[in-house]
Amino acid sequence: MKLVVQVKLLPTPQQAAAFEATLRACNEAATWVSEVAFERGEFKNFALRKRVYGEVKSRWGLGAQAAQHVIKKTCDAYTTLRANLKAGNLGRPGSKRYRRATEKPIMFRPQGAQPYDDRMLSWQIPDRTVSIWTPGGRVKNVAFTASPEQLAALALYRKGESDLLERDGMWFLSATCEVPEAPLDTDPVDFLGIDLGIVNIATTSDGEILAGRALNRIRARERTLRAKLQKKNTPSAKRRLKKRRRKEARRAKDINHKIAKHVVAEAERTGRGIALEDLTRIRERVRLRKPQRATHSSWSFAQLGSFIAYKARKAGVPVVHVDPAYTSRTCAECGHIDRANRVSQAWFACRNCGFVDHADRNSSRNIRARAWQLWRRGAQSTAPAPPRQHRRIGTGRKRSVTASDARCTSPAL
Structure with missing residues (x-):
């Protein structure tokens, strides 16, 4: 069973700047790849890689693994969009919301999450540090904080990709873990x-x-406060809303x-x-x-x-x-x-x-x-x-990269 452990990174200002530049470069590249895919109607990973792989590496200075993850992230975003269209989550065909989601290519936020594999990121769990690839070189000895339960899950079950993401000025790594399931009780008493x-x-x-x-x-109070701050619309009100x-x-x-x-x-x-x-x-x-x-x-x-x-x-x-x-x-x-x-x-x-x-x-x-x-x-x-x-272990949470980091303005598939 796949669960996700999210740990908080504690980078220095120099390390945080390198991470910010990494996300910006990767998401700019993903937006360009999305435009190419939209223009040519090509949304399959292997076929799209033939067209864009070389330029993604040379234009944005990404390594081989990072370039492949950028292309795959773009394809996954279109797969998510196609599923949402099929399920009717974006309205009926021809509706304003449906057209807005299908008439333009997907755009990626500058701070959208970026997936990493074990070639680009290594964990030193006993020392609570990680080593992360960036376009400017490997950033080593990045400290992170985690609960004992999270550390145990990382040490025993971590498998697959990890996502680097930034939220409200804080940096996180979300790691996928293959946790064993208990056998299903086929004879419940009630x-x-x-x-x-x-x-x-x-x-x-x-x-x-x-x-x-x-x-x-609490929800009623928050709703009232949001309405007051939105009506006030001053710089301080906007800061408080944020x-x-x-x-x-x-x-x-x-x-x-x-x-x-x-x-x-x-x-x-x-x-x-x-x-x-x-x-x-x-x-x-x-x-x-x-x-x-x-x-x-x-x-x-x-x-x-x-x-x-x-x-x-x-x-x-x-x-x-x-x-x-x-x-x-x-x-x-x-x-x-x-x-x-x-x-x-x-x-x-x-x-x-x-x-x-x-x-x-x-x-x-x-x-x-x-x-x-x-x-x-x-x-x-x-x-x-x-x-x-x-999914969460301890205090770890994870959001879907393709669903939340990509704005759904893409072609009908």
Whole structure:
């Protein structure tokens, strides 16, 4: 199973300047390669390399390995774009968003991440230093900081590429690790149902409510502050906006990691599987009033679900996704379905048998029952390999290079 360890580099000013020049040169070269690929309609790695490899090396002073990684990064960006177009993530064909994504070549940010292989980067884990290639020569003895868990993962499981990236003036290396998986439990005694929500982030069928009141309060405060600063539009307001960006997302991600870890640990301890709702494209299916749209759009259910899925896969816990239809209106005791059963956001009262329970707990019990029925009928675990940007060991995080470093303005493929 592939996980990503992200460590923070501690370069000197001279080393940081060399890294900055490296990213700038590599991304300028990648933008030029993208323009050539767009103009000629050539998006395959081997064929594109024949056209641009020599000029990438001579014009930007890149080494052989760096030039090949630049070309491959460009091809990967177009592959990502093609997948997004096919999945409908950029709108329907002919829409303004679709045309904006297909009428121009992909452009790479000057500080976009750059992949490195073992020929360009070497780790000295006991000394906590790395040696990194730059166009101006090898930069050696670059210090980094990492937790004991991260150091152990790097020493035992590191395999494949590492990405050099800069964020908010800080430098990071994201290393790929092949971590062994625990064997999947094919005979769980039951399932732990998880109801995902906005007011309560997650509610288990055991009755444990992981409330999101504090997170929602923080999000509302951040939203109000952003609106005030954007309206003010002074230099100091812009500096403060820049300083606070991604702060809310980092906090939400940390909370989701903690919830996922707790849920998987509980399921593993009790020998159960995990039952989740299949909420794919819920934002397209649900219509909301304007005051509710911002709250609903900031609901990170997909992130929490992917965290639970990959942590369960690592622990060998089966995961089953079920149809969420009518789980909030169905009585977990008698099975009676009625819209009037949902008395309020918090409470459920069955009109047939009189059963009363917390609404989210009732829903999670229905999710558990559906998962158990599916599993007994031979359903397989649906814990997939997680997206690379959602995997973490310790405090390490990684984002997709081709998805986040490339601006999606490229041709229809």
